[in-house]
Amino acid sequence: MNIIEVRNVTKEYANHVALDNVSISIPRGKIFGLLGPNGAGKTSLIRIINQITGPDKGEILFDGELLGNKHISRIGYLPEERGLYKKMKVGDQLLYLAQLKGLSQKEAMDKLKSWFVKFDIKTWWDKSVSDLSKGMQQKVQFVSTVLHEPDLIILDEPFSGFDPINANLIRDEILELKQKGCTIIFSTHRMETVEELCDHIALIHKSKKILDGPKREIKEQFKTNTYFVEYKGSLSGLEGLYEISADKEVENDYRRATIHLGENKSPNALLTSLLPNVEIRSFGENIPSMSDIFMRSVNEIPEA
Incomplete structure (x- = not known):
């Protein structure tokens, strides 16, 4: 079954068409690569799935239901433009963000303890975000994205700014999340990462979907x-x-x-x-x- 069905979605901004009658099916439990050049329309689609904006035409189904507010808690989103509160302490910020996603303070604390050990960041709890490097901040934001164990995780250029060691750490976590049944939409320009991680892909160019399907079948098509x-x-x-x-x-x-x-x-x-x-x-x-x-x-x- 597909967790997301994008049906004939069109989105316009002033005189610019960002998405032109785009339809995409995203299967449950897979890593789905959303690909395209800059300005193709990927971010517009991601913002619609996250209900930051809405489509001008068409609809999106989540688990067979019309996408709505009740689905927000089942989605985790790591945007390309990182958005942490710079002066807030790491621990307080993660607790706050987890409770926004519906976790109780106790549930959030229990899960955070596990993640802080896993990522070897136990000494960061009382640090201000502004005291962390870009890569350290991205680790924190990744934790905030997956802490509430969402069914759908949307990662927009998740490896940007990471050194090879931490990039491998995040890659392994993505694969573990998939094993646990999560569906991951993965937007990136790094084709070697798509090669390694993605099961299915869709390619958007000039606001239109021009290619989609299982990665193996697409490779067969282009042989x-x-x-x-x-x-x-x-x-x-x-x-x-x-x-x-x-x-x-x-x-x-x-x-x-x-x-x-x-x-x-x-x-x-x-x-x-x-x-x-x-x-x-x-x-x-x-x-x-x-x-x-x-x-x-x-x-x-x-x-x-």
């Missing part, structure tokens, strides 16, 4: 039936059978070539043709990266 081979020897005997490109030296007399299979030709047949002619060090299919898919999809949309 070009090409294979790479690293080898010693000569491919001259294959030139009439296959389209060979990017044949260049790699190291120690090994070369790397890209070979396009035509219709009705299999990788097994290609290997059979290669083996008598060359010594093979590695062989495999060229699977498009999410970065390749992103750039190809965006560049194929004509200018308005």
Whole structure:
């Protein structure tokens, strides 16, 4: 079942169309990558799901119900623009934010103790937010986002400003939250993170959805039936059978070539043709990266 159904949503600001008849389904218990260039409409959609603004047309369903105020406590939101009270102490601030999400003071204290141990921030309770580095502040805000154990967590560029150690810490927490059944909407420009974490993706460009679905299926859709081979020897005997490109030296007399299979030709047949002619060090299919898919999809949309 889908936790979020975005149905034909349109949003306009003055003379600018931020979202143009966008429909997206977000499955429960998955990490969903919401992708697109700057100004594509991602943040507008996130703000509508969070009920900060509303759609001009269309509707959003949460768990099969029309999105409403009662769903706010079931959502956690980490915005790209961090929003902590600079002069407030970390502990007091997290208690306050947790109670806004419906936790009692005792429930909040019990959960905060666990998170402060997990993130090794036990000495931060009485620190002012202004005394923390940007990365430390982001840790605090992440805790505030997930403390009430929401069903849906929306993370907008969650790794921005983190060093590699803390980025890995947050990544592991995201994966643990997914294992516990949370649904995570993950908005980022970092395609390597999408590659690693996301199960499904949607790509918005120029206010329109241009691509969505399970990540594995989208990669299949963009495959070009090409294979790479690293080898010693000569491919001259294959030139009439296959389209060979990017044949260049790699190291120690090994070369790397890209070979396009035509219709009705299999990788097994290609290997059979290669083996008598060359010594093979590695062989495999060229699977498009999410970065390749992103750039190809965006560049194929004509200018308005």
